[in-house]
Amino acid sequence: MSTRAVSWITHASIFSEAVPLAKEGGVADVLGSLPKELATLGHQVRLFLPRYGTIDVARWSLKPTGLTLAIPMSGSNHSVSVLQTSLPDSPVTVYLLDNEEFFGRHQRIYLGLDQRDEQRRFLLFCRGLLEALPGLGFVPDIFHLNDWQTAPCAAYLRTSHGYLLRQGMARIVYSVHNLQYQGRWDPSILDEAGLDRAQVFNPPGLEFWGDVNWMKGGIMYADVVTTVSHRYAEEIQTLDYGWGLDEVLFQRHPRIFGIPNGLDWDAWNPESDSHLIARYTAAEAPEAKASNRTALREEFGLPDDPGVPLVGIVSRLVDQKGFDLIEAIAGELRELPLQVVVLGTGHPRYEQLFRELAANTANVRARIGFDVALSHRIYAGADFFLMPSAFEPGGLGQLIALRYGTLPIVHATGGLADTVTDLYADPDHGNGISFTQYTPSALLDALHRALRLYAEQDRWPDLVARAMAYDSRWSASARVYSQLYQRVLHLPPR
Structure with a gap:
């Protein structure tokens, strides 16, 4: 094992999505930002992605590397070509x-x-990228894998492709962004993958209640496991949040680390945001946010009453995000002296809920779908931002809300608990409203507390400024990752 002092690290960041090239969920924002920050610290980072049909060759200036491989999968060889570009405004290949x-x-x-x-x-992606590495002349110290989609890399690296670990000199870091999605399938998939069942289909490997579980394999085969917040790292080792893998994770407890997500402050910047009616600094926020709120109300067809707070929601409309709680208090929500604007798409049940509320109440409006520009205007124009998630590994919405001086109302779980401090529990340092019990009554109480807080208008500008002062930049998180990479290179190999 190498014991050299490493000032820079060469590593392969292996993702299923990353902004701006490919985005379907919030994880893409994370995976598009971290490599750039690591590069500023001197690391030699290479990012690997599939070339989905949504990634336009001309738009992103994709160039052929000249490398084409025949990758065996499902009994046939499949031709895989490797293209190359750079993350915009960065040296990351x-x-x-x-x-x-x-x-x-x-x-x-x-x-x-x-x-x-x-x-x-x-x-095919995992095996293909591993077999491409020698042809690319790229020798990573760290393989950083993310979620179940890239966990098969770990199984290959511990078996047929172990030569890439260079006799224990390279390490595997595995990041869990959402434990719920584990990639379970029947064992026949191993034959298609070219993985030896005798080597990997066992309790220390991929086997999980008779199925293959790629997430479990990533956890077991990695040298260290990371999650996207301190609280979530603790939660996933419990029965309530472990999605069946709590005992597996508890076994790996000494090598599980919670590292909070950061936010791209260039992409989310109220001072330069071209989507806003009025851009602003913290000092300019009271007047500018009022202008943005007026414009947002007009856009949604709500009356402009400065005495009534505006609550924003930008989210996938799914159970995880707490919409069952909102559904349970829909009757009370109609009567509260506040307004709600919703942007999102997801489960038909919740899409219909907000369509009906928008049609039948005076204070709720919804846009079913997604609109990047409108999401920016909601973050800037709302007074509060509602995230009552049942569980939230890291959370991005509350970070954006704080950046724009919009106070989050959150269920204290995962990354929400790490980043939002309740103003009633800590008046001098709080930056939002939080509730601990996941119940409709607790959410309703949080909304009532938000209303009382908003009534303190002499205090409000200071609260907005405090929210905007919260430092969520990626630079701090990247330094922690850098330290972890240094540390893992000196751990005994698995």
């Missing part, structure tokens, strides 16, 4: 694996876990 059948013909990043094609395409 991006390699994209191109195969029309598995990646190019699809206009979506994810096809759904119930589709075997979803498993095959990420297996």
Whole structure:
């Protein structure tokens, strides 16, 4: 094992999505920002992605590397070409694996876990990128894998492709962004992947209640495991939040680390945001936010009453995000002296809930769908931002809200608990409203507390300024990752 002092580290960041090239969820924002920050610290970072049909070759100036491989999968060889570009405004090289059948013909990043094609395409991606490394002349010290889609890399690295670990000199870091999505499938997928069942289909490896579980494999095969907040690192080791993997994670407890997500302050900057009616600094926020609020109300068809707070929601409309609580208090919500604007898409049940509220109440409006520019205007124009998530590994919305001086109202779980301090519990340092019990009554109480807080208008400018002062930049998180990479290179190999 190497014991050299490393001032820079060469590593492969292996993702299923990353902004601005490919985005379907908030994880893409994380995975597009961290490599750039690591590069500023001197690390030699290479980012690997599939070349989905949504990634336009001309727009992103994708260039052929000249490397084409025949990758065995499902009994056949599949041609995989490697394209190259850079993350905008950074020295980070991006390699994209191109195969029309598995990646190019699809206009979506994810096809759904119930589709075997979803498993095959990420297996092809994982095996393909590992076999491309020698041809690219790239020798990583760290393989940084993310979620179930890239966890097969760990299985290959511990078996057929172990030579890439260079006799224990390289390490595997595995990041869990959302434990709920584990990539389970029947064991026959191992035969298609070319993985030896005798080596990997066992309790210390991929086997989980008779199925293959790629997430479990990533956790077990990694040298260290990270999650996206301190609280979530603790929560996933418990029965309530472990999604069946709590005992597996508890076994790895000494090597599990919570590292908070950061926010791209260039992409989310109220001083230069071109989507806003009025841009602003913290000193300019009271007047500018009032102008943005007036414009936002007009856009949603709400009356402009400065005495009534405006609550914003920008979210996927799914159970995880706490919309069952909002559904349970829908009757009370109609009567509260506040307004709510919603932007999102998701489960038909919640889409219909907000359509009905928008049609039948005076104080709720909804836009079903997604609109990047409108999301910026909601963050800037709202007084409060509501995130009552049942669980939230890291959370991005509350960080954006704080950046724009919009006070979050959150359920104290995961990254929300790490970043939002309740103003009633800590008046001198609080930056939002939080509730601990996941119940409709607790959410309703939080909204009542927000109303009382908003009534203190002489105090309000200071609270907005305090929210905007919260430092969520990626630079701090990147330094922690850098320290972890240094540390893991000196741990005994698995």
